[in-house]
Amino acid sequence: MLFSCDSLEFQKKENYASDLPIASVYDESLFKEDLNFLLPKNIDKNDSIVLTKSIINSWAIQQLLLKKAAENTSQNDNAEINDLVRDYRQALLINGYKERLIKQQLDTVIEKEEIINYYKKNSNNFRLNEELVKTRFIHFSNDLLDKKEVLKFFKKGSIEDLEALELKQLSFKKMMLNDSVWTPLENVLLKLPFSRNDLLKKTDLIKKEDSLGLYLAVIKDVLLRNQIAPLGYIEPTIKQMILHQRKLQLIRDIEKIIVEDAIQNKIFKIH
Numbered sequence: 001m002l003f004s005c006d007s008l009e010f011q012k013k014e015n016y017a018s019d020l021p022i023a024s025v026y027d028e029s030l031f032k033e034d035l036n037f038l039l040p041k042n043i044d045k046n047d048s049i050v051l052t053k054s055i056i057n058s059w060a061i062q063q064l065l066l067k068k069a070a071e072n073t074s075q076n077d078n079a080e081i082n083d084l085v086r087d088y089r090q091a092l093l094i095n096g097y098k099e100r101l102i103k104q105q106l107d108t109v110i111e112k113e114e115i116i117n118y119y120k121k122n123s124n125n126f127r128l129n130e131e132l133v134k135t136r137f138i139h140f141s142n143d144l145l146d147k148k149e150v151l152k153f154f155k156k157g158s159i160e161d162l163e164a165l166e167l168k169q170l171s172f173k174k175m176m177l178n179d180s181v182w183t184p185l186e187n188v189l190l191k192l193p194f195s196r197n198d199l200l201k202k203t204d205l206i207k208k209e210d211s212l213g214l215y216l217a218v219i220k221d222v223l224l225r226n227q228i229a230p231l232g233y234i235e236p237t238i239k240q241m242i243l244h245q246r247k248l249q250l251i252r253d254i255e256k257i258i259v260e261d262a263i264q265n266k267i268f269k270i271h
Contacts, residue, residue, distance in 0.1 A: 035055060038055055039051060130186065138215075150171075185199060
């Protein structure tokens with residue numbers, strides 16, 4: 001009984017302590033539970049002390065500024081702020097409701113044919129603002145044992161040859177063998193020591209050697225700035241544009257239905 005009473009008394013004291021504020025500014029108080037919500041879990045004790053002081057100080061500054069702002073705000077300013085708060089709340093409610101309806105009703109399946117038709121109709125809007133290349137490249141150290149074999153496989157570039165290189169990929173420092181996709185030139189320049197001019201012309205093989213090893217590259221195709229972007233490269237953008245158009249149309253349809261329903265039920269009247 002003594003143990004139980006002592007435990008109960010300790011728990012009461014602990015609960016009482018947790019109910020006490022750790023900081024106060026005017027009529028506002030900051031409690032331990034507020035801090036626990038803001039502090040990261042498993043934080044170091046020393047870091048916790050520093051961060052706690054910072055949080056308390058930031059909270060106090062905010063409360064003091066709010067008090068000063070309230071004391072120095074006119075009735076007109078208050079009315080304007082209230083209007084802004086009301087408008088913002090209304091916008092949040094409306095947009096949240098629309099997003100829920102869109103999530104429920106928006107058709108997100110886009111057929112390939114629709115993408116192609118959209119691309120054909122709007123191809124002039126898809127001008128490149130960067131150079132693209134179809135390339136494969138490889139970089140390996142100078143002391144690679146089967147250097148001649150790698151060079152032969154890379155230059156021929158058949159499916160079998162590229163598969164053989166894939167099996168040796170752990171021997172290479174850098175490698176990209178899929179030359180059927182368009183890649184931004186800038187991405188390639190970051191990985192290879194070739195000049196821009198070297199990479200902006202079709203070539204069966206270009207190579208360069210330095211202290212870091214041997215670099216090999218094949219340029220299968222090139223597209224320059226202001227040329228029309230290829231469909232394969234721009235397809236993700238087209239999908240987003242189609243979805244955006246569907247979304248706008250769905251919103252218009254929803255608004256139209258809501259208005260027609262309100263008129264029919266005599267909720268909306270124009271006097």
